[in-house]
Amino acid sequence: MKKHLIMLSIICAVVFSGGAYAQEKRFEICSGAFGGTAFQCGFAISEIIKKVNPEYEILPVETSGSHGTYMRAVSSPERMLISAAVTPFREAIIGKSPYPKAYPNLKLIGFMTSNVQTLVTYDPEIQSVEDMAGKRIGLRVRNTTTGKYLWSVIKHGIPDSEKNEPMYMNWGALQSGMMDGSLDVCAMGVAVNPNGPWKPVSIYMEMVASRGAPRFLSVKQEWLDAAGKEDGMIYPPLVIPRGAIAENVPDRDVLAWEERIGIFAFSETPDELAYDIARILCENQKEITAITPIGLLMSREITVPGADMPDEQIHPGALKYYKEKGLR
Secondary structure, three states, X not given: OHHHHHHHHHHXXXXXXXXXXXXXXXXXXXXXXXXXXHHHHHHHHHHHHHXXXXXXXXXXXXXXXXXXXXXXXXXXHHHEEEEEEHHHHHHHHHOOOOOOOOOOOEEEEEEEEEEEEEEEEOOOOOOOHHHHOOOOEEEEOOXXXXXXXXXXXXXXOOOOHHHOOOEEEOHHHHHHHHHHXXXXXXXXXXXXXXXXXXXEOXXXXXXXXXXXXOEEEXXXXXXXXXXXXXXXXXXXXXXXXXXXXXXXXXXXOEEEEEEEEEEEEEOOOOHHHHHHHHHHHHHOHHHHHXXXXXXXXXXXXXHOOOXXXXXXXXXXXXXXXXXXXXXX
């Protein structure tokens, strides 16, 4: 009897230790709304890790946008990854509202896409942001890149902007407002494409089919600087070159500001896993493209963090990969 109890104890120890080991290798990746860019990026990583390092399991989880993504992830840093925009990351690590405290253990692994945030209009009276005073302005929902952040920038260029409260809505409502004329100007996100034409968000093609190509509006560097100082943030400038989207669209160079979608983790995330994800981002574009067309928008120049991202904000495992490959 005693011998059987000893054997049972050994079996239980093996089973439970194996279960604990499996749990340590299982992660969720919080990825925004289903079907969005961040979700597609997170899903691609979850699929490719099965081949690159099958010891790890990554499960994509839908969340309510970037802020919802980070707020869910910080509750369980030992088992969470993140696919989201970088601006909320900058807010989270310093504890800027809506975050209740700073999360310096948040770390970047690498970027997947580069996107520019801009404005479009059909109104012939609006030739620049300065002409938007008193106009009906549609932005994305609050706490999004093309919502409060875009307003933070452009309000510095609109005369008496405090009298010009924008309307915040989803992409579908913005599209309807521009097509039926109930909006004069609206936010527009455009993905940088190092391999071909730049890609506006999906509502753009419906707008073009209905009313033709809209006019793109530039911001100014001093507005980016003023918003950055006011918000304690970084709004990197990026030019949409003339003709980048289609022939003569935009019809001139347009200064906008850049937001990147990336894969993030925590200090608690194993270095090995962060290293492998950085390697996937840099070396597996073909495999990512087979899963999502977002892979076509990727390049090493976009993936590897630039000088505006200090080493201490990059996960040590990812940083090891970049330095080994001479990328940073």
